[in-house]
Amino acid sequence: xxxxxxxxxxxxxxxxxxxxxxxxxxxxxxxxxxxxxxxxxxxxxxxxxxxxxxxxxxxxxxxxxxxxxxxxxxxxxxxxxxxxxxxxxxxxxxxxxxxxxxxxxxxxxxxxxxxxxxxxxxxxxxxxxxxxxxxxxxxxxxxxxxxxxxxxxxxxxxxxxxxxxxxxxxxxxxxxxxxxxxxxxxxxxxxxxxxxxxxxxxxxxxxxxxxxxxxxxxxxxxxxxxxxxxxxxxxxxxxxxxx
Numbered sequence: 001x002x003x004x005x006x007x008x009x010x011x012x013x014x015x016x017x018x019x020x021x022x023x024x025x026x027x028x029x030x031x032x033x034x035x036x037x038x039x040x041x042x043x044x045x046x047x048x049x050x051x052x053x054x055x056x057x058x059x060x061x062x063x064x065x066x067x068x069x070x071x072x073x074x075x076x077x078x079x080x081x082x083x084x085x086x087x088x089x090x091x092x093x094x095x096x097x098x099x100x101x102x103x104x105x106x107x108x109x110x111x112x113x114x115x116x117x118x119x120x121x122x123x124x125x126x127x128x129x130x131x132x133x134x135x136x137x138x139x140x141x142x143x144x145x146x147x148x149x150x151x152x153x154x155x156x157x158x159x160x161x162x163x164x165x166x167x168x169x170x171x172x173x174x175x176x177x178x179x180x181x182x183x184x185x186x187x188x189x190x191x192x193x194x195x196x197x198x199x200x201x202x203x204x205x206x207x208x209x210x211x212x213x214x215x216x217x218x219x220x221x222x223x224x225x226x227x228x229x230x231x232x233x234x235x236x237x238x239x240x241x242x243x
Contacts, residue, residue: 021047026079052207054223057232105174144172164195184215
């Protein structure tokens, strides 16, 4: 499969000439009774073009909150979050929905495909919401499936695919709007070791092609495929290392 590559190669340098995400003094606090929970506390992070990053940390460390803010599913209590130069922290719900659809592709552990639709129809769904014409939708969805090695499974339904193939359909759907960022939440959590390796190689190839890949994982072997590992604890950055 042409899209696959070995992404543990140290020659695959992360290009930092263009910052996709900038976060400065970013905080997210929740009030729970008389207590204030500091889910994120003064986070400073940049993500560049081609950045391939794993976010790790124990339960309650803030990694899901950080992912939700990066994905424009939530807004910070204070601080700066800029996505391709746009101040996301000041956007209203309609603006957040627009930037989610345009800039961000999501990949989930549970795949979230519609069982009655074939691969092509599942992948083209975001384009329907974006108002893209049917002919262009089909062309782009087919191209995305070819990109993840499923050109021969376009008419198959999810029940006719393996777990790894289903996740590749989900990745193709995440790519369909040509986002600058792909966010993946435990994308290999339901897959065996060999299939997980395959999926991580796809993410690596997408990073090399220009996408910024950010994923949450609790598995050290999965994080080892990325170029950078950010570890959170108690809402703060415990470490931020390249590899």
